[in-house]
Amino acid sequence: MALASSVKVPYMAYLRVYEPLAAFPEPERSHWARYAKRDDTPTAQDEQRRALADLLPMPPVPVPVHESADAFIAVVDEVICVCPWRTRLRGWQALDALEELLPPPVLDAALPPVVRRQAATDYERWRERHPDARPWIRGTAWHIPVRWFVLFDDAEREYVPGDRSPVLRYRTPMVQARRRVARGLRTLRSSLEEGPLIDGLVEVGRWLEEFHPRSLVELDYGGLVHAVPGEQLAEDRSAAEVADGLAALREGDGERAGAAYEKLSRRWRAVRERQFAS
Numbered sequence: 001m002a003l004a005s006s007v008k009v010p011y012m013a014y015l016r017v018y019e020p021l022a023a024f025p026e027p028e029r030s031h032w033a034r035y036a037k038r039d040d041t042p043t044a045q046d047e048q049r050r051a052l053a054d055l056l057p058m059p060p061v062p063v064p065v066h067e068s069a070d071a072f073i074a075v076v077d078e079v080i081c082v083c084p085w086r087t088r089l090r091g092w093q094a095l096d097a098l099e100e101l102l103p104p105p106v107l108d109a110a111l112p113p114v115v116r117r118q119a120a121t122d123y124e125r126w127r128e129r130h131p132d133a134r135p136w137i138r139g140t141a142w143h144i145p146v147r148w149f150v151l152f153d154d155a156e157r158e159y160v161p162g163d164r165s166p167v168l169r170y171r172t173p174m175v176q177a178r179r180r181v182a183r184g185l186r187t188l189r190s191s192l193e194e195g196p197l198i199d200g201l202v203e204v205g206r207w208l209e210e211f212h213p214r215s216l217v218e219l220d221y222g223g224l225v226h227a228v229p230g231e232q233l234a235e236d237r238s239a240a241e242v243a244d245g246l247a248a249l250r251e252g253d254g255e256r257a258g259a260a261y262e263k264l265s266r267r268w269r270a271v272r273e274r275q276f277a278s
Helices: 028-035 044-053 087-101 104-110 113-129 174-191 196-208 222-226 230-235 238-250 254-276
Strands: 012-020 071-076 079-084 137-141 157-160 167-173 216-220
Touching: 012 071, 012 222, 028 071, 028 079, 071 216, 087 113, 087 137, 167 174, 174 196, 174 216, 174 238, 238 254
Parallel strands: none
Antiparallel strands: 012 079, 012 137, 012 216, 071 079, 157 167, 167 216
16 A cells, blocks of 8 residues: 555546436445445545556556446435446556557557557457446546536636645536537537547537436546646636637637637646656
8 A cells, every 4th residue: 555655646637427326226336325435435546546556566457457346426416426436447448548649669668568468358358248338437648628628617616725635626417518518519510620629529428428317527637736836727717718719609709719729728738748847
């Protein structure tokens, strides 16, 4: 445990879905009902440290041998909602993304090809037995995709300042998230040509459709709060800027929409550039 706690938490942000207990079949529902009563449920930092600690042995363990039995818990209108970690599934999916993000020599040094091949084989076999599996959590490093902000309103922003553990997150009911995705897609398709922004929002919308309609959707800045100076974090209104840009497009005001998008891009470009700072 000391080893895991000494590992530095990465600059990751997360999009999570918390489903009500009624969405889970038995015996999983009973497991989560008991789990939610615990006083020692782990935090997001605990999850990150456990995952990173698995990469320290030689050879590294890129994907847990067993699926996690942990989850994040939220209580919405006195209803217990659960966001399972599913770290094994997310580990396999993250490996696929690494091959597109890292140069081959760097990837081979971090995760030898033999380790990746074995993980890919294990994933293929697992998918044959679980064809409908999907994660409750999505993560991204050093930035937050613009499409994620479409799901939220500025009034849902929660900011808790702090020198060591500031928190910045948005939370919204699933019905609102789906409605905003649909409206955003109508606006973008009527104003822009098909491209990555529209494709990405379509894909997020499809993911949301797989969950219970009374779920809670959360955007958590996670470790990114440590990559942004406190004053800038307090002033971050990314969801409001995305909403303003979409409103401008609906009104036919391309100049205002472009200004909102440029402000947003400039902020997140500055954050991404920090990963290369020495």
